[in-house]
Amino acid sequence: MRILLVSDNYPPNRDGVATSVASLAAGLREWGHEVAVIAPRSGPPAPTRGYPTYLAPSFATGQGGFRFGWISPKTFERLIELFKPDVVHIHTLGSLGMLAARLCRQTGLKTVLTWHTDLLAYRDAYPLLKLCIPIMYAGGLLPDEPGRVARMIGRASLAALAGEDVAPHHRQMLAAVAALFDRIIVPSPKTASALRDMSPSCAPCVIPSAPVRHGKLAPESVRLLQEMRLAIHSGDSVLAYVGRLSSEKNLDVLLQAMARQVLPAVPAARLNIIGGGQQKKYERMAEALGISHAVAFAGPVPPELVNHLLNPCKVLAHPSLTETQGMVIAEAALEGVPAVVLDTELEGFVVKNDRTGYATGSETHFGDALVRILECSETRDRLGSNAKRQATEYTPAQYASRVADVYDELLFPHDAPSALHP
Numbered sequence: 001m002r003i004l005l006v007s008d009n010y011p012p013n014r015d016g017v018a019t020s021v022a023s024l025a026a027g028l029r030e031w032g033h034e035v036a037v038i039a040p041r042s043g044p045p046a047p048t049r050g051y052p053t054y055l056a057p058s059f060a061t062g063q064g065g066f067r068f069g070w071i072s073p074k075t076f077e078r079l080i081e082l083f084k085p086d087v088v089h090i091h092t093l094g095s096l097g098m099l100a101a102r103l104c105r106q107t108g109l110k111t112v113l114t115w116h117t118d119l120l121a122y123r124d125a126y127p128l129l130k131l132c133i134p135i136m137y138a139g140g141l142l143p144d145e146p147g148r149v150a151r152m153i154g155r156a157s158l159a160a161l162a163g164e165d166v167a168p169h170h171r172q173m174l175a176a177v178a179a180l181f182d183r184i185i186v187p188s189p190k191t192a193s194a195l196r197d198m199s200p201s202c203a204p205c206v207i208p209s210a211p212v213r214h215g216k217l218a219p220e221s222v223r224l225l226q227e228m229r230l231a232i233h234s235g236d237s238v239l240a241y242v243g244r245l246s247s248e249k250n251l252d253v254l255l256q257a258m259a260r261q262v263l264p265a266v267p268a269a270r271l272n273i274i275g276g277g278q279q280k281k282y283e284r285m286a287e288a289l290g291i292s293h294a295v296a297f298a299g300p301v302p303p304e305l306v307n308h309l310l311n312p313c314k315v316l317a318h319p320s321l322t323e324t325q326g327m328v329i330a331e332a333a334l335e336g337v338p339a340v341v342l343d344t345e346l347e348g349f350v351v352k353n354d355r356t357g358y359a360t361g362s363e364t365h366f367g368d369a370l371v372r373i374l375e376c377s378e379t380r381d382r383l384g385s386n387a388k389r390q391a392t393e394y395t396p397a398q399y400a401s402r403v404a405d406v407y408d409e410l411l412f413p414h415d416a417p418s419a420l421h422p
Contacts, residue, residue, distance in 0.1 A: 001407055002034040004085035008069060008094030010039030010055075014275070014303055015244070016327035017116045020187070020209035021091050022303075025051060027210070027400025036083045038076070038096060040069025054079055056096060061128065069096045076103055087112060087407045093119070093177060094132075098139040101180055110410050112403075113181040115195055115204065120170060121322040125248035130166070137173035140180050152176075175199035183406050187325035190345040205406055208349075210399035211331045211391070214304040225305050232296040232309065233270035237374050240313040240337070242306060242328040243320065245277030250319035250342065252285060253363055257317075259289040261367030266374045269294065271317070274309055276300030311335045314380055315373045316357075318342070319366065326350055329357075333391035338383035340369040356387035 005025060009017040025035045026049075035051045040058030058069035071079075076099055080088075088104050089112045090097045104111045123129045134156060138149050156169035175198045178184060184204040186192045192204045217225065239262070243249050254271070262269045271294060273282065279297050286295045301309060306328075310316070316332040316339040329339045329350055339357040341350070347359030358369040373380045 001086045001404070001411070002084060003028055003036075003407065004080070004083055004088045004100075005035065005037045006088060006090045006092075006096055006100040007037070007039050008067065008092035008096050010037065010042070011303060013042050013067070014300065014306075016209070016323075016325065017091055019212055019303065019327050019331075020114070020116065022049075023210050023212045023396040024089075024400055024403060025049065026212065027396035027398070028404065030397045031400055031404060033400075033404065034083075036079075036085070038071075038079065038100070040067045040096065042067050052083065066094070066126075068094070071096070071099075073099065073103060076100065080107075080109070085109065086411060089114070089403075089407075090181070091116060093136045098136055101140055101177075105180060111181045112183045112185060112406060112410065113178070114185040114187070115178070115191060116187065116324055118191070118194065118322050118324055119174060120167060122248055123167075123170070125246055125322075130170075133170045133173055136177055140177045171198050175202075178202055183410050185403065185406060188346065188349055190343075190349070191324040207399065207402045207406070208325055208330075208394070209327060210394050210396045211327060211334060212303065212396065213334075214307065217304060217308075221302065221304060224302070225308050228298055228301065228305065228309060232272040232274075232298050233294075234312055235268065235270060236314070237266050237269045238313045239269065239271045239315050239317050239370060239374070240274060240310055240332070241271065241317050241319075242274045242310065242332070243318075244275055245273070245279055245282055247278075248320065248322045250321060251282055253319040253342065253366065254317050255282065255285050255289055255291065255295070257319075257363065257367035257370060258294065259291050261364075262370050262374070263291060263294060265371045269374055271295045272298060272309070272313065274298045274301050274306065307331060307335055310337055313337055315340060315370060317366075317370055330391050330394075333387035336384040336388040338373060338380065338387050340366060340373065342366050352386070352390075355383070356390055357383055 005021055007021045009015055011018050011022055028035050037053045041055035056069040056071045058067040061068050087110050090100050091114050134153050141149050156166050159166050178199050185207050186204040187208050189206055192206050195202050195204050258271055286292045310332050316337050318339050318341040321343045339351055341359050344359045344361040347353050351357040351359050353359050360366040360369050
């Protein structure tokens with residue numbers, strides 16, 4: 001098949017969506033499918049990936065690493081005419097994703113959406129979303145349903161002016177946007193449940209993304225890795241956090257656990273924080289808690305180096321409650337590093353409790369589990385070995401195969417494989 005992937009997040013941007021798109025493209029090509037990508041340019045031109053990639057002009061939004069990319073509808077139409085996709089797979093609901101959805105609706109092209117992000121949960125951390133959700137809604141339904149759009153946005157505006165909660169209105173808007181796509185994929189049962197609560201008629205397919213396997217490092221990457229290793233902690237009691245340094249990631253919970261539980265129990269414990277964002281804020285927090293000596297900030301890290309920085313660590317600490325899957329958990333597992341997560345909704349799927357890590361459910365239990373792994377090498381080795389086995393068995397090719405089953409079912413419903421897993 002010929003598949004056009006459209007995403008508002010793409011390497012070198014470092015997040016789960018960008019990783020998932022790169023992994024899917026690699027896996028689809030491994031199966032012999034033709035792939036092209038439309039995404040925003042977010043840095044110097046990346047090395048060729050072996051498939052056509054159109055990087056649209058873009059600018060930073062100031063909201064995490066998210067960028068606003070733009071190409072004209074005519075340019076988008078020409079790109080579609082040139083590539084002639086069988087399916088357009090959209091991964092984000094930003095400017096590029098919604099433009100693709102609208103054009104596909106007009107031309108009758110089949111569309112698949114992967115619902116990677118809990119947009120409702122992100123609204124407090126990224127207030128711009130409170131404006132963007134109505135824009136997504138209007139962009140998806142106009143010009144076909146102007147009356148419906150005007151009524152919905154009008155009700156939401158009145159609620160906001162009255163100081164009422166606008167979340168129910170945003171939920172309705174997102175449900176209407178979801179209905180624009182022929183099929184929806186979600187990366188976890190947690191996300192499937194949230195989507196069905198939002199839109200009871202929605203029947204998403206649960207297909208977790210697979211982490212990218214990076215090849216041999218280029219000489220300049222080797223030099224950068226050596227520099228970064230000198231800037232972070234090493235030893236037998238090192239924890240790692242990987243992700244954006246922003247409020248929705250709950251990093252303050254991890255720092256408090258380090259101060260109140262981990263360091264009192266394991267004085268040699270050290271924490272490496274890997275990722276970009278509000279670093280100064282969290283440096284000040286570590287200083288206020290009196291743990292600056294035990295916390296090292298690596299800053300933004302190229303995707304191909306993350307696994308090398310994770311490898312010597314003993315446990316991944318993952319305090320976020322807003323993840324739909326948590327790609328870094330699988331990336332750590334590939335290195336034999338077990339994870340302790342705060343979100344119990346990820347238990348049994350992303351993290352198997354007391355088998356590949358711990359899903360804790362409370363801040364106290366979160367800190368206790370980190371201590372347990374650091375104190376007991378036998379437990380650490382058992383969890384890490386199980387996590388690595390589970391992650392190694394799920395490759396980008398297997399991920400792509402399951403996604404391709406969705407394409408097959410959409411394009412050839414009577415010939416669809418019976419092994420499609422909803």
